Amino acid sequence: MTENVLAYLNENREQLLNKLNEFLSIPSVSTDPEHKEDVQRAADFIVTYLKDIPFEKVEKQETGGHPLVYAEYNGAGEEAPTVLFYGHYDVQPADPLEQWNSDPFQPEIRDGRLYARGASDDKGQVFIHLAVFEAFMKTEGKLPLNVKVCIEGEEEIGSENLYNVLQEKKEQFSADFAVISDSGMVAENQPTILYGLKGFTGVEITVDGPDHDLHSGMYGGAVRNPIMALSHILSSMKNEEEVVTVDGFYDGVEPITEEERKLIAEVKGEDFQQATGVPETVSEKGYTAKEHTQARPTFEINGIYGGYQGEGTKTIIPSSATAKITCRLVPGQEPDRIQQLLEDHVKRVAPSGVTVDVKKEKLSAKAYKVEPDHPLIKKAANSYTKAYDKETVFVRMGGSIPVVEWMDDIYQMPIVLLGFGTPEDRLHSPNESFPIDSFDKGMETLVHYWNEVKE
């Protein structure tokens, strides 16, 4: 039967790609209120697709924010297991637009890659699941197992409402295990099982000085410069050896074992310098770049602004300055506690002459880890290997998927992360793309997997 399904996918490849392009053309930027309608349109696209397959009980569920698309398939019978498939149809903002080589919302294939915002994160990966479900129905008339679909529209804004939905609808959403495709492989065509994810948390620091921008000639020497004050605060939080200098930040961090260091070293990751274009890579003292990115906590300033940013010079002392910070956490770090440590540190080092405000970002998640030898994980590895004809590797990654930690927390069920992205996908950046190989082999992997786990 696998052959028929694969044949269908092959014969309908062009039509499926066109349908994916239609999906990618909708600018469903969840963080920008101006795209509220587009987010709805993306949800409607999925609703229509699920009804066509057909799934049952297809509905757009109100969440208080952007809607969540839910659907069920129960045709595999009482004996068959039930999987909860999670994905998200919202995307990151596309700015800075001028850095894109093609319109982020007019998908374009160049050199074996499909370029578009969301091509990899996560519309492309959501789509191949739907395509595989379609293929099973059109050829076999049924799916190998029962399926519950949960595709949200708020992942890129921290899945603000999902946690409550998962708790309130525990009965409706409960399944034997969950499958999520919102991650990547360590290299193109290198099957990869993701057994660990980082958690994260964030704060926004605002330094307020004078109540209006001041002429630097009239007031320079009488007031504290908010940007300089912010610089002093930020530089006190991480040193030049990339060690976070916030008291207690590393308390309780699960150490990296020697075995894990070997595992991390074995897996050939991407060339960070080549992929990022930096003069040289820089990592926490005592750890390699791969160890730091996969298994050590990070502290990043995502953005900063204050004063005059236009052409030429404006000789002012600005009234305020703001920095946005997010941290990626590892097992042993409680997001709420880290947020509190960051706030305590900032308040303690804040200089005189200004007022400093620390806003705790709502989005937060604990780190997640699963045992690499779990049966569902092993079957995933086999399915990958069949499709890609290559041994599967096991890695942890620095990314965070809040829903994983929440499902783990609320449903206590195994979660399998089947990612098909690649390091070259430029997630969250200009020129995001997804390899056509991952489109084809990703679908094949899923066909094998559903057949392997159906008992």
Added chain:
Amino acid sequence: MTENVLAYLNENREQLLNKLNEFLSIPSVSTDPEHKEDVQRAADFIVTYLKDIPFEKVEKQETGGHPLVYAEYNGAGEEAPTVLFYGHYDVQPADPLEQWNSDPFQPEIRDGRLYARGASDDKGQVFIHLAVFEAFMKTEGKLPLNVKVCIEGEEEIGSENLYNVLQEKKEQFSADFAVISDSGMVAENQPTILYGLKGFTGVEITVDGPDHDLHSGMYGGAVRNPIMALSHILSSMKNEEEVVTVDGFYDGVEPITEEERKLIAEVKGEDFQQATGVPETVSEKGYTAKEHTQARPTFEINGIYGGYQGEGTKTIIPSSATAKITCRLVPGQEPDRIQQLLEDHVKRVAPSGVTVDVKKEKLSAKAYKVEPDHPLIKKAANSYTKAYDKETVFVRMGGSIPVVEWMDDIYQMPIVLLGFGTPEDRLHSPNESFPIDSFDKGMETLVHYWNEVKE
């Protein structure tokens, strides 16, 4: 004769105010290419006014940038002295617009103040000079002395082309002394002679890291964060005691004498905390706020930007970060040398994993000081006292007027700074204004002064 002139100004007060409003309504923002035409219109306004008075040889001189308005009056005869009057008709950008209580380019009088961008810096002060010249001509049929007018349109962008013009047209512009009204008094209705100005210079620091914004989960731990790198660089340039920690920055700085400390302490300046709204004032260790603002060099970050500044969170490692810095200099500090010291410092402390570029701003000027007991200065003090019926005080200020240093440098002639602005004018900020008292008494002061210096 003075009475006739003052009477004319009084009788035509409303019409003159309407004419000033017409001048202030032109958004002649010199730093913004979008306002190029408006800058031309402001120049044309002055050309028309000068021709009406009438002045001779009125012309818009090409400078390579915005035009300079030149005119002459030689009717006072060979024996009378010739003054070169300088001012500027360009203004600072009005942003942030939302902080204005009335349209910056629709002048409005509230509580005895005229609110508009340029009301004080420098259109308002240029205008009262023109009004006084008009008054002399309309009543006496002549001016008390010969006048050369030089009103430029690039002061707010560092008078980029003026230096060359002053050199090339030395013959045409030469005079016995110069008068400039582009400064202020220490308090409203407190006649003030400005005998010292700070020089200034600036640099722009740009830190480049990855060649595109990176997903902080995928690359956090492998690359240096450009914003954090910039924070480390900036925080190394001035400490929390407001002491600039760039090697050699204070070398050769003319110390503040005890006499001068007394002079500075005597003059009641504004309440910095009240005027700026800061929690508390902060100044260089060992100096009062008045000493630091008037007679010690300053270092200010005017603006900073990098990464995501929009709503919500964007978990990226930004590709670059930039900071704009300007310093105010005192006698003994060479602008070029200070720029070099700043660049050397930045290059020395720049961390690994990023490339750091230091752009030296073209605008630069040395500090300026004149002897308080010069005859032309004493006469100015008397004229102020007649108009304001109050003793004149002598101060240095932290502001910089490049043209002063350049005229000093090229023409070696006395320069008299007759300022009528006040500390509450909010120069370069939202809600800039000019006191109506300064409009009236400023004109009266000028009438007295031209009569006093005509021999």
